Amino acid sequence: MLxxxxxxxxxxxxxxxxxxxxxxxxxxxxxxxxxxALQLAWSLRVLWAFDSSDGGxxxxxxxxxxxxxxxDYKLGIDGLSLPxxxxxxxxxxxxxxxxxxxxxxxxxxFALLLLISGAVNGVFLSENLLLFFFFYELELVPLWLxxxxxxxxxxxxxxxKFLIFTAVSGVLILGAFLGLALFxxxxxxxxxxxxxxxxxxxxxxxxxxxxxxxxxxxxxxxPFHTWLPDAHTQAxxxxxxxxxxxxxxxxxxxLLRFCLGMFPEAWGLMAPWLAGWAAVSVxxxxxxxxxxxxxxxxxxxxxxxxxxxxxLAAAAATPLxxxxxxxxxxxxxxxxxxxxxxxxxxxxxxxxxDLEVLRGLLNPERGLPFTGTLMILGVxxxxxxxxxxxxxxxxxxxxxxxxxxxxxxxxCMVGSGLTAVYFLLLVNRAFFGRMAITPPSxxxxxxxxxxxxxxxxxxxxxxxMALAIAxxxxxxxxxWLGRISESATTTMAELPALLASLQxxxxx
Amino acid sequence: MPIISADxxxxxxxxxxxxxxxxxxxxxxxxxxxxxxxxxxxxxxESYGEVLDAYSTNLIYQAEKQFLNPVPAFRYLDxxxxxxxxxxxxxHDRINFEYAEYCQKAMFWHxxxxxxxxxxxxxxxxxxxxxxxRKTSRDPLxxxxxxxxxxxxxxxxxxxxxxxxxxxxxxxxxxxxxxLARAEKDGRVSTVAAVVDFLRQGLVAAAAxxxxxxxxxxxxxxxxxxxxxxxxxxxDVAVPYVEAVFxxxxxxxxxxxxxxxxxxxxPDQSTxxxxxxxxxxxxxxxxxIPPSLLMQDMYRHLPERLxxxxxxxxxxxxxxxxxICLSFQKSMFCVTNAAIAGTFPYRLDHPExxxxxxxxxxxxxxxxxxxxxxxxxxxxxxx
Numbered sequence: 001m002l003x004x005x006x007x008x009x010x011x012x013x014x015x016x017x018x019x020x021x022x023x024x025x026x027x028x029x030x031x032x033x034x035x036x037a038l039q040l041a042w043s044l045r046v047l048w049a050f051d052s053s054d055g056g057x058x059x060x061x062x063x064x065x066x067x068x069x070x071x072d073y074k075l076g077i078d079g080l081s082l083p084x085x086x087x088x089x090x091x092x093x094x095x096x097x098x099x100x101x102x103x104x105x106x107x108x109x110f111a112l113l114l115l116i117s118g119a120v121n122g123v124f125l126s127e128n129l130l131l132f133f134f135f136y137e138l139e140l141v142p143l144w145l146x147x148x149x150x151x152x153x154x155x156x157x158x159x160x161k162f163l164i165f166t167a168v169s170g171v172l173i174l175g176a177f178l179g180l181a182l183f184x185x186x187x188x189x190x191x192x193x194x195x196x197x198x199x200x201x202x203x204x205x206x207x208x209x210x211x212x213x214x215x216x217x218x219x220x221x222x223p224f225h226t227w228l229p230d231a232h233t234q235a236x237x238x239x240x241x242x243x244x245x246x247x248x249x250x251x252x253x254x255l256l257r258f259c260l261g262m263f264p265e266a267w268g269l270m271a272p273w274l275a276g277w278a279a280v281s282v283x284x285x286x287x288x289x290x291x292x293x294x295x296x297x298x299x300x301x302x303x304x305x306x307x308x309x310x311x312l313a314a315a316a317a318t319p320l321x322x323x324x325x326x327x328x329x330x331x332x333x334x335x336x337x338x339x340x341x342x343x344x345x346x347x348x349x350x351x352x353x354d355l356e357v358l359r360g361l362l363n364p365e366r367g368l369p370f371t372g373t374l375m376i377l378g379v380x381x382x383x384x385x386x387x388x389x390x391x392x393x394x395x396x397x398x399x400x401x402x403x404x405x406x407x408x409x410x411x412c413m414v415g416s417g418l419t420a421v422y423f424l425l426l427v428n429r430a431f432f433g434r435m436a437i438t439p440p441s442x443x444x445x446x447x448x449x450x451x452x453x454x455x456x457x458x459x460x461x462x463x464x465m466a467l468a469i470a471x472x473x474x475x476x477x478x479x480w481l482g483r484i485s486e487s488a489t490t491t492m493a494e495l496p497a498l499l500a501s502l503q504x505x506x507x508x
Numbered sequence: 509m510p511i512i513s514a515d516x517x518x519x520x521x522x523x524x525x526x527x528x529x530x531x532x533x534x535x536x537x538x539x540x541x542x543x544x545x546x547x548x549x550x551x552x553x554e555s556y557g558e559v560l561d562a563y564s565t566n567l568i569y570q571a572e573k574q575f576l577n578p579v580p581a582f583r584y585l586d587x588x589x590x591x592x593x594x595x596x597x598x599x600h601d602r603i604n605f606e607y608a609e610y611c612q613k614a615m616f617w618h619x620x621x622x623x624x625x626x627x628x629x630x631x632x633x634x635x636x637x638x639x640x641x642r643k644t645s646r647d648p649l650x651x652x653x654x655x656x657x658x659x660x661x662x663x664x665x666x667x668x669x670x671x672x673x674x675x676x677x678x679x680x681x682x683x684x685x686x687x688l689a690r691a692e693k694d695g696r697v698s699t700v701a702a703v704v705d706f707l708r709q710g711l712v713a714a715a716a717x718x719x720x721x722x723x724x725x726x727x728x729x730x731x732x733x734x735x736x737x738x739x740x741x742x743x744d745v746a747v748p749y750v751e752a753v754f755x756x757x758x759x760x761x762x763x764x765x766x767x768x769x770x771x772x773x774x775p776d777q778s779t780x781x782x783x784x785x786x787x788x789x790x791x792x793x794x795x796x797i798p799p800s801l802l803m804q805d806m807y808r809h810l811p812e813r814l815x816x817x818x819x820x821x822x823x824x825x826x827x828x829x830x831x832i833c834l835s836f837q838k839s840m841f842c843v844t845n846a847a848i849a850g851t852f853p854y855r856l857d858h859p860e861x862x863x864x865x866x867x868x869x870x871x872x873x874x875x876x877x878x879x880x881x882x883x884x885x886x887x888x889x890x891x
């Protein structure tokens with residue numbers, strides 16, 4: 001069942017690459033939409049068949065691929081990976097639907113997007129470390145191409161920076177996996193926490209640190225975050241949607257699955273430091289966001305801040321906090337994708353994202369009132385207002401982490417407050433007041449400028465509307481997502497105790 | 509950041525006071541002479557005429573039939589209390605009579621001209637005493653209120669007098685604007701300059717019309733504004749109206765906060781610039797009488813020719829109220845043009861130097877005031 005989640009996008013990518021005749025952008029887009037709709041439908045079928053009471057892996061598929069190096073084709077899905085598979089399918093579809101102005105090389109563009117979506121599914125479904133690494137690296141090249149070919153004016157710099165950072169991330173992760181094999185003397189690359197128990201604590205910490213930095217770059221956490229704002233600024237809107245909504249989650253998923261899941265003992269030892277790191281990341285990301293004047297960079301820095309909550313939740317590693325981490329991954333995916341979509345609409349209509357220039361876009365007649373309305377909803381959700389997805393996830397994270405790390409949690413709460421600060425700055429500057437898209441100079445002359453923006457067609461708002469509905473739906477009905485993940489996150493939280501009892505049993 | 513496309517922003521220009529003064533003294537019009545301008549001005553004035561007809565009827569009804577009614581809940585219904593009319597009122601399928609009231613309040617508050625002077629006169633007070641005496645003898649609520657607040661009913665009568673005067677003024681203007689539309693259809697008016705001249709002639713013809721107002725109480729007729737007060741259309745109502753509604757306006761409405769203590773609004777009411785000629789066509793909820801109410805009313809009565817053109821420009825129906833406001837401002841500059849042309853102290857070609865100097869001073873004072881108004885709409889590139 002799970003292999004179809006790889007086959008659909010990968011075969012779809014090949015289908016597009018070898019599509020006969022001239023690659024008409026509209027037709028390529030339509031084919032890609034059909035393929036990704038199929039992927040979404042199949043993901044929903046997996047959800048339908050998923051047993052939420054089982055905290056372990058389900059629908060497992062396995063056969064030996066390259067046995068000599070321990071590379072097995074081994075797939076499985078649990079309550080941690082299923083929501084991420086779903087959001088990948090949804091956001092990949094959104095990113096294709098919102099692609100409207102691709103005129104050059106549409107065949108390759110859409111094929112690369114499909115390739116990324118398939119690779120991301122591979123990352124979330126892999127039950128073998130090398131297979132995980134294979135897919136983890138596989139999404140890197142298409143993304144680099146998407147930024148460096150279809151990006152903005154500074155795309156070469158941003159794409160190269162992205163490539164270097166994530167390549168280092170890949171090297172560290174591969175090094176940690178190989179180190180695990182080296183220290184344990186086995187070529188079994190299955191994901192099993194018992195494996196690390198054979199290692200001395202020093203070795204565990206060494207490997208964990210390598211993984212932490214590797215995934216910390218991908219998430220990204222301060223100080224490894226500098227590639228993200230540049231990549232977002234230069235990437236086109238659909239790529240930003242995927243990058244923020246899905247690709248950052250590869251890092252947080254790795255954090256939970258491999259760092260916490262494989263080294264629970266060393267994780268417990270390092271947890272206070274990790275909580276401190278989370279607080280620093282949250283505060284730095286939020287404060288940096290306040291200083292931005294490019295809307296897209298502001299949203300990118302907000303991602304840096306909001307990813308810190310997941311590290312905090314993972315550090316606390318309580319059942320509630322881990323559930324909060326899953327919620328945060330999903331809600332951040334939806335909210336940041338929504339915000340990037342809307343910033344994209346503003347940019348397409350006005351030609352700028354500069355907060356010193358944009359004003360009054362909420363104007364009902366000549367502005368972008370519906371885009372502004374959705375933006376207000378998006379920033380309210382991001383700031384954690386009740387009734388929307390952000391509130392549920394932040395509440396669960398803070399509630400789950402407060403007892404374990406009160407100071408770090410309180411500092412993260414301050415970061416949550418700062419989210420309201422920078423996003424209100426954004427909304428106030430760009431959407432309220434007298435409409436303008438020019439730098440303020442002479443108030444009398446500025447107030448006379450007639451602004452003639454093209455209206456936003458209703459079909460252009462469909463992807464953003466769908467995301468906004470999802471954000472509110474999760475905020476009002478969080479239990480369905482909770483049901484999917486609760487068993488898996490509870491199992492993960494109980495892992496250290498389980499291992500300890502195993503050790504004790506072995507000793508006695 | 510990429511450079512913002514010049515297509516997205518448009519500046520209509522801002523003529524200087526000297527340029528405006530030169531045009532006035534040369535007998536030229538402010539608005540650029542184009543066929544499109546002619547269509548906009550004539551058609552928007554036609555819809556304005558229809559709206560003014562309703563405003564005028566209602567204001568006169570309020571002043572005569574709702575006189576000294578402390579709770580005039582049904583004042584917008586013109587005496588028609590049928591279920592259909594009430595239902596249409598409740599679902600807002602109606603004219604925004606509130607706009608007419610805002611204009612009346614602006615006139616009442618700024619209080620310039622002969623009408624305001626008469627409202628403070630002893631003769632007026634004497635009339636009011638008689639009216640209040642008759643009214644309180646039959647109305648226990650007013651009989652209770654009047655001794656407690658002796659200025660209350662007096663002020664209500666002043667307000668009713670302004671309401672009636674504005675109703676009379678708009679009666680004339682409504683007929684004038686509808687006549688203009690007919691003249692343009694007949695071919696008697698075919699340029700913007702001819703429109704301004706048509707309006708000037710209309711204003712001059714009505715200039716000396718008497719403004720009077722009487723109410724009927726218990727079968728007796730009482731004068732509020734008697735004919736012997738000598739109030740006339742142009743000097744005592746039209747000019748104060750232009751001053752209050754076109755130029756000064758009110759800074760209070762809207763969501764923009766003007767802090768009087770921080771000197772953000774002028775302490776001198778006469779220097780206010782919140783009127784219709786200064787209004788921002790973009791609905792930014794700034795200060796002043798909300799022209800969006802009037803735009804909404806005119807939208808209901810747009811001639812098909814203008815409506816068709818609006819559908820084809822910029823966002824079509826999406827920003828039609830902004831375009832109505834722009835056309836309205838263009839037409840109001842024509843009316844202002846006509847009013848100034850009709851009120852010069854002397855003929856423009858008067859040979860005497862003193863007369864010319866007086867004309868120059870008159871033109872200069874108008875030009876100075878108008879130079880900071882929304883003259884950008886005079887440019888044909890401003891849609």
